[in-house]
Each structure stands twice: as structure tokens, then as C-alpha cells.
Amino acid sequence: MSDLTPHDSHANAPERLGYSPVADVPHALRMADTDPKAARRAERQVAAMFMLSMLLTIAFVVGYMTIDKTSIIYIPVFGDVGTSTFVLGLTLGAAIFLIGAGAIQWAKKLMPDVEVVQDRHDLASPASADQEALANYDRGKAESGFARFKLIRRTLIGALALFPIALLIPLRDLWTAPAGSPSPADLLSVTLWHEGLRIVTDPNLMPIKPEDLPIGGLVSGIPEDLEEVQELEGNMNARTKAAIILVRMDPSDIRAQQGDGWDYQGILAFSKICTHVGCPIALYEQRTHHLLCPCHQSTFDLADAGNVVFGPAARRMPQLPIGVDEEGFLVARSDFAEPVGPSFWERG
Amino acid sequence: MSEPSTIEKAGGGVATYVDQRVGSNKFLARNLGKVFPDHWSFMLGEIALYSFIVVLITGTFLTFFYKPSMIEVVYDGSYVPLKGILMSEAYASSLDISFDIRGGLLIRQMHHWAALIFIAAMAVHMFRVFFTGAFRKPREFNWLIGVVLVTLGLIAGFSGYSLPDDLLSGTGLQITRGIAQAIxxxxxxxxxxxxDGQFPGSDFISRLYSVHILLVPGLILALVTVHLMLVWTQKHTQFPGPGRTNENVVGYPLMPVYMAKAGGFFFIVFGIIALIGGMVTINPIWIFGPFMPDQVSAGSQPDWYMGFLDGALRMMPNWETNLFDWWTISWNILIPAVIVPGILFTGLALYPFIEAWVTGDKKEHHLLDRPRNNPTRTGFGVMAITFYGLLWIGGGNDIIATSFDLTINSITWFLRIAIFVIPPIMFVVTRRICLGLQRRDRDKLLHGYESGRILRLPHGEFIEVHEPISIKDKAVIMSKTDITPLPAPERRDSAGVRNKRYHLQNVQHKLSGFFYAENIAKPSAAEIEAAEHHVAHEVALEAPLHAYEDADQINTFHGGVLHHPGMPQTNAEQLAERAQH
Incomplete structure (x- = not known):
């Protein structure tokens, strides 16, 4: 402790053994330094905080045991809140906070507030240590024969370089291709849609007649067999690609389509998955026929073949050719002609 | 010396017992009195550390109740609106934590708030370290560790935020998928x-879970440990002040002051997080409903620290390249989501080395820079923060559009241009402000403070009284180190040998000039002495007035006119006179 010296040196700074002044900065004494009553008061304050903390912890336990987890309470400013969460948070928070507040009050009022000085020491090792380290290294190198045994050295480096491969290779089975081992790109390029597959509404699963859909209307659609497929596959992969929206507009408003006559009496079907990074899209402005992605605001003009009119998406929204079956319900006439969803490397 | 109490004897016994087995007393002897400097900004890193500890404690609790599984179950908990709905076990168990486990919502919200505070505190701590030059030799490694910690913090936050498998977090994952697919x-x-195949698959939540609760926190914990050990061995930097030099540390000893203050501050941070967690709702997953890949809610917003990425994605024009109709390069995703953050974080990591190279500075620095004393660095910092801030604004462009009745298109176009224009403007403005402040400092040293008091001297001359600046201010201003730009390199040395490193050295010389050419030099010791002499003279002229003022302040003075013996001298005397009448 001999290198501790007080930094603030004023005549009335509390005297501490072994300290000497370093700079002439006035140091104001605190109440607790001069007045024993103030010191007593500070002591009582600190103890009171610790005491209150204990009581609040007990209150937490009582609250935990007695408050019904579904009860709701009105607190001004906060509104209706869950009683349990509110009371537990309040008691726990205050109990912990008071420990901290007490400790800091203790430090500020009763512990020395005179700054002291300590010297820094060189971080770098002294030259003697450098030499010793080097000598040890050289000796070790010579004794191991690392430089001499070329064969050992090279095979060791080879072995060390190769073995991590054995740790990484098994990551390959993070994904196993399904039967017929299609590539990821193949899988991303097909959806459930095929000729004659009925379009049903999502989430009510009702088949759709063209006359059900008014001009300007928008309906979310999925393949009729989607639920079965989901059940079978145990995931929502098929839904991610097959979800579509149906919009109906005045046929004279349609300026272009991705294929001749892919609409049915002004009803157009587009993928619901944004071609930018794959958010589902459902914000449709019927006056302009624009479809807006809520995530990054790519905007597609559905009256103009689903082309991009604004935003970061580079590709148009894929269109699904539709028609009606013999019962008059809307069906797909084929799968999408291009992959749906975000771009990928092999897409071309 | 009083007799040691029973407790002290027992403590001594334990210390001896442990010391004989691990040699701990050597460490205690060296470190119990270790001095740490005091400054409010040094608490920012502490906040980060303490909120991380809270994250660990609350996170451990959550793992006991959360089920990282995407198996579909029918919800049958206390939250009525979702009863009977099919959802993943992950989402159902998150709802259980929120509604059926007492204190569960409190802990979940504390976990989320603590995570937000953790990342925010790291960011602000990093600003402090950057703007004060605390990253300079010998602390470059710790800066690097810090940059890695911020990155890991973002990954930890994002991976955790995605675990409840609600509609909002699922949308975040869907975007992540789109970004990964663009590589x-x-x-x-x-x-x-x-x-495990196509999005969303049925395994991702459990995979993310092991990343979130083991891999990332393990790395953070290891790096935080190294970070603190380095702070310990290198000793903390300190702000300039009287008696503070590059060779010492001025502050309070670890025991007792810092144990009480830093230890107490842990409880303060912990307590505040618990209070916020109990009172302020965060991420109300029950409102969003279970994840469905074909549903989204308008106004989807990520946690604050991911906003800049979202903004970058929104701002980017829709560029895409097709190579030979075979391959796709999605610049519209790669640039904002991979390249820009990559440059930002790489630049951040390399900055200490770049600055050291440009300035040719190889000295150790333990005394912190004032931001104004390195205008170019401060300018860069403000520029980077502005750049980040604009990206962040982009992340909220829909909210801004609806709040201020603007079109998204015009905000996006504004930002597309602003991102290139405003940061450089901020750089120049910040630099000018810093240089202006340097001039002000120089003036203070040379002329003292302008007191604003005009003094009429007996022979009629009016002067403004300048007061000497305080010892503290003087020490702070004098702490500035003037750095001269590196000289232009020679093409050939005196012996006519060609300088092979001429071009590199020339770049270094130019950059160094860019950094320091406009630096306002500190006045010389002689100039300061002369200035102090002058100020002392003015103060002496005014001294009789001060004697007059000292007794009591009423401020009904006689307009700065010097008084002579015999006239009432002080307010106290005036009052005494009045009392007599």
C-alpha cells in the first residue's frame, strides 16, 4: 500500500497513514466527516435501505403466493396491468435496487472520499525476461527437434490441417434431400400448384366461384390439398411457396399479364411471397392496382404483369394462370412459370 | 489497534486456508488497494456487464419452462383469445411463461429489457471509448474484443427474439432466410x-436455441472475462485533471470504495431492470399470434438494434445481376444486408490500427483525449453515427410516413441521397466545431475567463476583468498533446538510394496532414506565464472591489467605482450604519 498517496491535499482532508499530497486541489469535507450526528444519520439511512429491501423480498414471496395469476389491476399511468407481474416486478426491483442504493450511500457518505494515486508500471516485460523467454524457446525448439525432423513436422501440420474436416463434414446432414434427391434449387422452383387444382380461401378453405369476388376485391388463396400436405410433411414449407392472392379488376384495366389469358374474367392470381426477401404481402390498393410489401415496401403493379414499380425487389411478382373447373370453381391451370419468393444463386 | 473480532479471526482463517492452497493472498495484497479512476462515463461498460449478468440469470430461468420445438400443439392455457388454436410448442410454451407461470412474464420481460439495455450500453460504451481515444496503445486488443462482443450481442439478441415463434419473430426469420439465400x-x-430444407422447416427453432443459450453466450462470457482481465492488468484510463498523468492512476481504491460503488451499481442496474420488466410491456407475443409463413402484420418492426439493417434493405435500389442467365447476384440484398454492415464493422475493428499508422504514434496512452482535441477522429465518429442513424430512420420509414403524413417513396428517395450527403457534412461540421473549441481553450489559457465585469480605472480607462481559470480547467486544457503531421517522404535519401516505400509513406504523410494540419497548437510555457501575469494584474486592480463585496452580498454597488478609505467599505458596514440611524 506504500504507493498509495492522497491526491486531494487540503488542510482539512482526513489524514490517512502513508499518504502524501500530489496536487493542490481544495477538498470539501462532507457533513458526515465533521458532524457525528450527520454520520449517525447516514448510517441509519443505509441500514434503513437494507431493512426495507428485506421487507420487500418478503413482500415478493407473499405476492407470489397470494396473487391470482389471471387478476388484472388498474394502475394510473400504466392502465390495466397483470397484478402478479406488476407487484412481483415492483417488489423484486425495489428490493434489489435498495441494496445498491444503500451500498452507494454508504460509499458516498461514510467511506473516504479522498482520491489517491497509484503509479502505472510498464506493460512490456523487461529485457531480461525477453532474453529468458527467447532462450527457453530456442532450447525447447532444439530439444524437440522441430527444425530437424522435417518429416514429423510436415506430417503433423498435415494432420492438424485435415482433422477439422472430420468435424465439419457431418454438418452436411443438417439437411437430407427427400426421395429422388432434388437439389435445393429444384425444390425452390416448384410449388403444390398443378393443372386443375382448386383454389380455396385462406383460412376458411372454401372453394371460390368467380362471381364471389367483386371487382376491386382481394382474397388470400391456398391449394385445396394444402392442409393434407402440411399434415403429412409436418411443416409449413408448402404453404410458404403456394400462398397466393386473388384480385379482380376490370378486364380493361389489365395492361399486361405474364402469359396470354392467364386471368379469368379479370381475376388475377399472384404469389403472396415477396420476391425481395420473402415477406408475405397483403397490402393492396385497388385504385392503382399496386401491391405493397409491409416489410421493405417493394411495390408491384398487378395490372402491369406484377412488375416492380418501387422499392428494393428486383423481380416481378410471379403470376399463376387460372381458370374454372366443370363445377365453376377457380382452379390453377399449371404451376407458376418461375420460382416464387426471394432470388437465389442458381435461379438465373 | 483493537483486538480482531471473532468474524475477523474466522475471515483470516479462511484467507489463510485458501491462500495455502491457491496462493490467493499475493493477489489480494496487490489488488485490494488497486486504484480505479472515477467518471460517470466509466459506468457505461459496467451497465453492459451487469445487464449481461441479468440476461444470464433470467435466461436460465426461462430455459426451465421454454420448449424449443416446432411440433404443432393446440393451445390450452389461460390466454383466452388463443385457446384452441394450433401453434408450435415453442409459441405455446412462451405463452405459458407469460400467463401460467407466476413471475414468468416478469422474468421474460426482464430478459428482453436487459438484452436491449446490454446492447445499448455496449454501443454507448463504445462511443465513449472511441471519442476519448481509449482504444489507443496499449488497448487495441480490448477494442477488437469489444467489437466482437457487440457483434455477438446482436446475434444473441436476434436469435433470442426469434425463439418465441410468434408472427413477428417468424417474419424476421423469413427475412433472414431471404438474406442468406442471396449469398x-x-x-x-x-x-x-x-x-433443414425449405423455410420454415421443423428444426430451426431447436437449432437456434442451442446457438442462443450455449454457443453465443458462451463466447460472450469468455470474451467478457478476457476484456475485464485486460482492463485489470492495463489499469483503467483516466480523464485529464490536476495531478493526473500518463504514468499514474488517480481515483479510489478497490476496497472499500469501489467494492461498494461498483457492487452497489450492479444492484441498481438489476433493480431497475426488474422494475421496468414488471411495469413496461415488451414484445407482447400474445398479440401477434402464432407464426404463419403467409401472414404478416403491417408496421412490423424489429428490435432497435436490427433497425439499421432493415432500413438499409428498404433504402436500396432494386439492383440484380444475371450471369449468363445461369446465376443470380442479388445486389439489392447483398449490399445492404451483407456488404454495408461488413464494411461498418470491419472499419470499426480496424480503426485503432489505421489511426496509429496514419499518425505514426507508438506511445502508450492512459490519459484520455478530449474529443475536441482530435477533430478528425471525432468527425469520423459522428459521421459513422449519422450514417447508422439514417439507416435506422429508414427502418422506421413506414412509421414516419404515417406519423408525419409523408409518402414512403419520398422518404426513401430522401434517404437514398441523404446517406451519401449528410454524413460527410456532419464530418466537416463536427471538425469545425472541434477546432473552434480548441481555439476557445487556447484563449482561456492566454486570457483567462472573461468575467463580463467592466472596471473603470482611476485614470478613466475601462477594462474587462479576466479571471484566472481554475487549476482543474488548466490541467484539463494542458493535457492536450500537439501532434505534428508526418513530414513528406524523400524520394531518395542523402546517399541517393531510392526510397522503396515512397508511395506508402506519401499516403501516410497526406493522411497525417488531413488528421492534424489544422490543429490549434497549445500556447508555449512562456506565453502562458505572460498571460497569467497579465490576468493576475487585472485581478489585482479589481481586488479592492472584491474586498468590498466579500462581507455580504446585496448587489447595490456603486457601479464599479473604486472606493477610498473612509467611505463605507462593505455591505455589512453599510447595513451596520443603517441600523444605527
Whole structure:
């Protein structure tokens, strides 16, 4: 402790053994330094905080045991809140906070507030240590024969370089291709849609007649067999690609389509998955026929073949050719002609 | 010396017992009195550390109740609106934590708030370290560790935020999938490996879970340990002040002051997080409903620290390249989501080395820079923060559009241009402000403070009284180190040998000039002495007035006119006179 010296040196700074002044900065004494009553008061304050903390912890336990987890309470400013969460948070928070507040009050009022000085020491090792380290290294190198045994050295480096491969290779089975081992790109390029597959509404699963859909209307659609497929596959992969929206507009408003006559009496079907990074899209402005992605605001003009009119998406929204079956319900006439969803490397 | 109490004897016994087995007393002897400097900004890193500890404690609690599984179950908990709905076990168990486990919502919200505070505190701590030059030799390693910690913090936050498998977090994952898929060559395969096939698959939540609760926190914990050990061995930097030099540390000893203050501050941070967690709702997953890949809510917003990425994605024009109709490069995703953050974080990591190279500075620095004393660095910092801030604004462009009745298109176009224009403007403005402040400092040293008091001297001359600046201010201003730009390199040395490193050295010389050429030099010792002499003279002229003022302040003075013996001298005397009448 001999290198501790007080930094603030004023005549009335509390005297501490072994300290000497370093700079002439006035140091104001605190109440607790001069007045024993103030010191007593500070002591009582600190103890009171610790005491209150204990009581609040007990209150937490009582609250935990007695408050019904579904009860709701009105607190001004906060509104209706869950009683349990509110009371537990309040008691726990205050109990912990008071420990901290007490400790800091203790430090500020009763512990020395005179700054002291300590010297820094060189971080770098002294030259003697450098030499010793080097000598040890050289000796070790010579004794191991690392430089001499070329064969050992090279095979060791080879072995060390190769073995991590054995740790990484098994990551390959993070994904196993399904039967017929299609590539990821193949899988991303097909959806459930095929000729004659009925379009049903999502989430009510009702088949759709063209006359059900008014001009300007928008309906979310999925393949009729989607639920079965989901059940079978145990995931929502098929839904991610097959979800579509149906919009109906005045046929004279349609300026272009991705294929001749892919609409049915002004009803157009587009993928619901944004071609930018794959958010589902459902914000449709019927006056302009624009479809807006809520995530990054790519905007597609559905009256103009689903082309991009604004935003970061580079590709148009894929269109699904539709028609009606013999019962008059809307069906797909084929799968999408291009992959749906975000771009990928092999897409071309 | 009083007799040691029973407790002290027992403590001594324990210390001896432990010391004989691990040699701990050597450490205690050296470190119990270790001095740490005091400054409010040094608490920012503490906040980060303490909130991380809270994250660990609350996170451990959550793991006991959360089920990282995407198996579909029918919800049957206390939250009525979702009763009977099909959802993943992950989401159902998150709802259980929120509604059926007492204190569960409190802990979940504390976990989320603590995570937000953790990342925010790291960011602000990093600003402090950057703007004060605390990253300079010998602390470059710790800066690097810090940059890695911030990155890991973002990953930890994002991975945790995605676990409840609600509609909002699922949308975040969907975007992540889109970004991963855009990586050239390996993107598609990497995405399939990550998600066990196509999105969303049925394994991703459990995979993310092990990343979130083991891999990332393990790395953070290890790096935080190294970070603190380095702070310990290198000793903390300190702000300039009287008696503070590059060779000492001025502050309070670890025991007792810092144990009480830092230890107490842990409880303060912990307590505040518990209070916020109990009172302020965060991430109300029950409102969003279970994840469905074909549903989204308008106004979807990520946690604050991911906003800049979202903004970058929104701002980017829709560029895409097709190579030979075979391959796709999605610049519209790669640039904002991979390249820009990559440059930002790499630049951040390398900055200490770049600055050291440009300035040719190889000295150790333990005394902190004032931001104004390194205008170019401060300018860069403000420029980077502005750049980040604009991206962040982009992330909220829909909210801004609806709040201020603007079109999204015009905000996006504004930002597309602003991102290139405003940061450089901020750089120049900040630099000028810093140089202006340097001039002000120089003036203070040379002329003292302008007191604003005009003094009429007996022979009629009016002067403004300048007061000497305080010892503290003087020490702070004098702490500035003037750095001269590196000289232009020679093409050939005196012996006529060609300088092979001429071009590199020339770049270094130019950059160094850019950094320091406009620096306002500190006045010389002689100038300061002369100035102090002058100020002392003015103060002496005014001294009789001060004697007059000292007794009591009423401020009904006689307009700065010097008084002579015999006239009432002080307010106290005036009052005494009045009392007599």
C-alpha cells in the first residue's frame, strides 16, 4: 500500500497513514466527516435501505403466493396491468435496487472520499525476461527437434490441417434431400400448384366461384390439398411457396399479364411471397392496382404483369394462370412459370 | 489497534486456508488497494456487464419452462383469445411463461429489457471509448474484443427474439432466410442446411436455441472475462485533471470504495431492470399470434438494434445481376444486408490500427483525449453515427410516413441521397466545431475567463476583468498533446538510394496532414506565464472591489467605482450604519 498517496491535499482532508499530497486541489469535507450526528444519520439511512429491501423480498414471496395469476389491476399511468407481474416486478426491483442504493450511500457518505494515486508500471516485460523467454524457446525448439525432423513436422501440420474436416463434414446432414434427391434449387422452383387444382380461401378453405369476388376485391388463396400436405410433411414449407392472392379488376384495366389469358374474367392470381426477401404481402390498393410489401415496401403493379414499380425487389411478382373447373370453381391451370419468393444463386 | 473480532479471526482463517492452497493472498495484497479512476462515463461498460449478468440469470430461468420445438400443439392455457388454436410448442410454451407461470412474464420481460439495455450500453460504451481515444496503445486488443462482443450481442439478441415463434419473430426469420439465400454460390445450400430444407422447416427453432443459450453466450462470457482481465492488468484510463498523468492512476481504491460503488451499481442496474420488466410491456407475443409463413402484420418492426439493417434493405435500389442467365447476384440484398454492415464493422475493428499508422504514434496512452482535441477522429465518429442513424430512420420509414403524413417513396428517395450527403457534412461540421473549441481553450489559457465585469480605472480607462481559470480547467486544457503531421517522404535519401516505400509513406504523410494540419497548437510555457501575469494584474486592480463585496452580498454597488478609505467599505458596514440611524 506504500504507493498509495492522497491526491486531494487540503488542510482539512482526513489524514490517512502513508499518504502524501500530489496536487493542490481544495477538498470539501462532507457533513458526515465533521458532524457525528450527520454520520449517525447516514448510517441509519443505509441500514434503513437494507431493512426495507428485506421487507420487500418478503413482500415478493407473499405476492407470489397470494396473487391470482389471471387478476388484472388498474394502475394510473400504466392502465390495466397483470397484478402478479406488476407487484412481483415492483417488489423484486425495489428490493434489489435498495441494496445498491444503500451500498452507494454508504460509499458516498461514510467511506473516504479522498482520491489517491497509484503509479502505472510498464506493460512490456523487461529485457531480461525477453532474453529468458527467447532462450527457453530456442532450447525447447532444439530439444524437440522441430527444425530437424522435417518429416514429423510436415506430417503433423498435415494432420492438424485435415482433422477439422472430420468435424465439419457431418454438418452436411443438417439437411437430407427427400426421395429422388432434388437439389435445393429444384425444390425452390416448384410449388403444390398443378393443372386443375382448386383454389380455396385462406383460412376458411372454401372453394371460390368467380362471381364471389367483386371487382376491386382481394382474397388470400391456398391449394385445396394444402392442409393434407402440411399434415403429412409436418411443416409449413408448402404453404410458404403456394400462398397466393386473388384480385379482380376490370378486364380493361389489365395492361399486361405474364402469359396470354392467364386471368379469368379479370381475376388475377399472384404469389403472396415477396420476391425481395420473402415477406408475405397483403397490402393492396385497388385504385392503382399496386401491391405493397409491409416489410421493405417493394411495390408491384398487378395490372402491369406484377412488375416492380418501387422499392428494393428486383423481380416481378410471379403470376399463376387460372381458370374454372366443370363445377365453376377457380382452379390453377399449371404451376407458376418461375420460382416464387426471394432470388437465389442458381435461379438465373 | 483493537483486538480482531471473532468474524475477523474466522475471515483470516479462511484467507489463510485458501491462500495455502491457491496462493490467493499475493493477489489480494496487490489488488485490494488497486486504484480505479472515477467518471460517470466509466459506468457505461459496467451497465453492459451487469445487464449481461441479468440476461444470464433470467435466461436460465426461462430455459426451465421454454420448449424449443416446432411440433404443432393446440393451445390450452389461460390466454383466452388463443385457446384452441394450433401453434408450435415453442409459441405455446412462451405463452405459458407469460400467463401460467407466476413471475414468468416478469422474468421474460426482464430478459428482453436487459438484452436491449446490454446492447445499448455496449454501443454507448463504445462511443465513449472511441471519442476519448481509449482504444489507443496499449488497448487495441480490448477494442477488437469489444467489437466482437457487440457483434455477438446482436446475434444473441436476434436469435433470442426469434425463439418465441410468434408472427413477428417468424417474419424476421423469413427475412433472414431471404438474406442468406442471396449469398452468391453457397447461399441456397447454406439456407437448406440451416433450416433443414425449405423455410420454415421443423428444426430451426431447436437449432437456434442451442446457438442462443450455449454457443453465443458462451463466447460472450469468455470474451467478457478476457476484456475485464485486460482492463485489470492495463489499469483503467483516466480523464485529464490536476495531478493526473500518463504514468499514474488517480481515483479510489478497490476496497472499500469501489467494492461498494461498483457492487452497489450492479444492484441498481438489476433493480431497475426488474422494475421496468414488471411495469413496461415488451414484445407482447400474445398479440401477434402464432407464426404463419403467409401472414404478416403491417408496421412490423424489429428490435432497435436490427433497425439499421432493415432500413438499409428498404433504402436500396432494386439492383440484380444475371450471369449468363445461369446465376443470380442479388445486389439489392447483398449490399445492404451483407456488404454495408461488413464494411461498418470491419472499419470499426480496424480503426485503432489505421489511426496509429496514419499518425505514426507508438506511445502508450492512459490519459484520455478530449474529443475536441482530435477533430478528425471525432468527425469520423459522428459521421459513422449519422450514417447508422439514417439507416435506422429508414427502418422506421413506414412509421414516419404515417406519423408525419409523408409518402414512403419520398422518404426513401430522401434517404437514398441523404446517406451519401449528410454524413460527410456532419464530418466537416463536427471538425469545425472541434477546432473552434480548441481555439476557445487556447484563449482561456492566454486570457483567462472573461468575467463580463467592466472596471473603470482611476485614470478613466475601462477594462474587462479576466479571471484566472481554475487549476482543474488548466490541467484539463494542458493535457492536450500537439501532434505534428508526418513530414513528406524523400524520394531518395542523402546517399541517393531510392526510397522503396515512397508511395506508402506519401499516403501516410497526406493522411497525417488531413488528421492534424489544422490543429490549434497549445500556447508555449512562456506565453502562458505572460498571460497569467497579465490576468493576475487585472485581478489585482479589481481586488479592492472584491474586498468590498466579500462581507455580504446585496448587489447595490456603486457601479464599479473604486472606493477610498473612509467611505463605507462593505455591505455589512453599510447595513451596520443603517441600523444605527
Amino acid at each position: 452468391p454460390v453457397i447461399g441456397t445450400w447454406a439456407t437448406f442446411l440451416l433450416f
